[in-house]
Amino acid sequence: MRKNVNLMKKEIGKRIKNIREEMGMTKEAFAKSLGVSGQYLGIVERGGSCLSVDKLKVLCDFTNLSADYILFGKDDAIVDNTKNFLSDFTSDQIQTGCNMLKELANLIKPQ
DSSP states (O other), rough: OHHHHHHHHHHHHHHHHHHHHHHOOHHHHHHHHHSSSSHHHHHHHHTSSOOOOHHHHHHHHHHTHHHHHHHHHOOHHHHHHHHHTTTTTTHHHHHHHHHHHHHHHHHHOOO
16 A cells, blocks of 8 residues: 555656646746755656645645646546537547547557
């Protein structure tokens, strides 16, 4: 059980570090935005600790990302974007596209 918690902390830390780097922010600037020290953010990014719930809320608000994404890597934006994209197509067009994707997957799938 303890091993799973440590692994989860490391994964969360990696996601937070990736978010910071994608935003082009230094550790110190990002930490200041969250209201924590740069040293503590470094510990979080390495998986040695976790943000408190209130700091997680600040992170979500600051980055416009969901807690589901930060904690579990679940990106609901993909589903929403796909639904919006597909709304311009008929059911028949969507079905044809899905069939083509299945055929393509079978062609490139390792045997």
